[in-house]
Amino acid sequence: MKHCHESLIGFPVVVTIPLLWGDQDAFGHVNNLVYLRWCETARVEYLIRIGLWPALPPAGVGPILASISCDYKRPLTYPDMAYTGARVTRIGNRSFQLQHRVVSKALDTVVAEVESTIVVLDYGKNKTVPLPEHCRKAIEDLESKPVGRS
Numbered sequence: 001m002k003h004c005h006e007s008l009i010g011f012p013v014v015v016t017i018p019l020l021w022g023d024q025d026a027f028g029h030v031n032n033l034v035y036l037r038w039c040e041t042a043r044v045e046y047l048i049r050i051g052l053w054p055a056l057p058p059a060g061v062g063p064i065l066a067s068i069s070c071d072y073k074r075p076l077t078y079p080d081m082a083y084t085g086a087r088v089t090r091i092g093n094r095s096f097q098l099q100h101r102v103v104s105k106a107l108d109t110v111v112a113e114v115e116s117t118i119v120v121l122d123y124g125k126n127k128t129v130p131l132p133e134h135c136r137k138a139i140e141d142l143e144s145k146p147v148g149r150s
Contacts, residue, residue, distance in 0.1 A: 004083045005103045007110050011085030012142045013046045019080045029075035035082075036070060039100040039114045042086035046098065047118075050138035058123040061132065066095060068116040074107060081105035088139050091147050094128045095119045096139070 008014050017038050025031040047053040047063050054062035076082070083103040090097040100114035122129045140146055 004105075005108070007103055008083055008085040008101060011087045011101060012144070013042055013049065013086040015042045015045055015084050017041060017082045017084060019076060019078050019082060021078050024078055029077050032070070032072060035072065035102055035112045036068065036114070038082050038084040038102055039068070039070075039086070039116065042084045042100055043098060043116060043118070046086040046088075046142075049142055050135050052120070052132075052135050054123070060124065061120060061122050061129055063118045064121045066117040066119040068114065071113045072111070073113065074104065074109065074111040076104055076107070076111055079106070082111075088143060088147050089115075091131065091136060091139065093130055096131060096147075 004014060004016065015038070019030060023030045023034045043065075044053065052063050054060055081104075083105065085101045085103075087099050088096050089099045095117055098116045098118060100112075100116065101110055102112040102114070103109065104111045120129050120131050121127070
């Protein structure tokens, strides 16, 4: 698989998103929330690929974002492209952790590192449930390696 940037090698899901003029805020750079939306796009693509994305509105078992944190490295300005990667770094019984990396095409560098935790929820019962075994297998297949369990 050809990667758009060497710092995204090892990320099985990478989405390319153009910066929009309206992504900038009054400070003249891309608003901090936009980086999280890019990660959301990569996260949804990852969830689709492992078979955990439910029909909408969700009624059965599906993902829910439990936490997210972002380490902003560099501000971005229009025009540019954001390459946003997603990979699983840890699998628990009822959750897993995703690492996201955002790379600027124009700056040719990493501009944000993001971590998110996804919990598996039975939407009908509003209770967490174990990650389905077919999803564990799909994660390991997508990642092309066993992923640490905790």
